[in-house]
Amino acid sequence: xxxxxxxxxxxxxxxxxxxxxxxxxxxxxxxxxxxxxxxxxxxxxxxxxxxxxxxxxxxxxxxxxxxxxxxxxxxxxxxxxxxxxxxxxxxxxxxxxxxxxxx
Numbered sequence: 001x002x003x004x005x006x007x008x009x010x011x012x013x014x015x016x017x018x019x020x021x022x023x024x025x026x027x028x029x030x031x032x033x034x035x036x037x038x039x040x041x042x043x044x045x046x047x048x049x050x051x052x053x054x055x056x057x058x059x060x061x062x063x064x065x066x067x068x069x070x071x072x073x074x075x076x077x078x079x080x081x082x083x084x085x086x087x088x089x090x091x092x093x094x095x096x097x098x099x100x101x102x103x
Contacts, residue, residue, distance in 0.1 A: 049057075
């Protein structure tokens with residue numbers, strides 16, 4: 001009941017062709033091909049900046065600096081607000097504890 005039942009392998013359908021015997025062939029050495037002629041690559045690629053691309057690069061860099069600055073300032077503000085709220089909570093708990101201790 002708990003033994004797994006293994007499926008039976010399906011039998012091939014259709015005609016079965018016998019394997020084809022491949023006879024080896026001999027390789028005769030020939031003359032080696034001449035090495036390809038490669039043109040020398042330029043030593044440094046030339047990059048030309050147009051006024052439009054310079055303006056786009058400056059604008060993109062400014063945008064990245066502004067976005068990163070805004071994210072960092074907002075994270076700093078979140079840490080400051082969290083610290084202030086924890087300090088206020090600590091003062092309230094201390095006040096409640098001391099008031100209860102006096103009674």
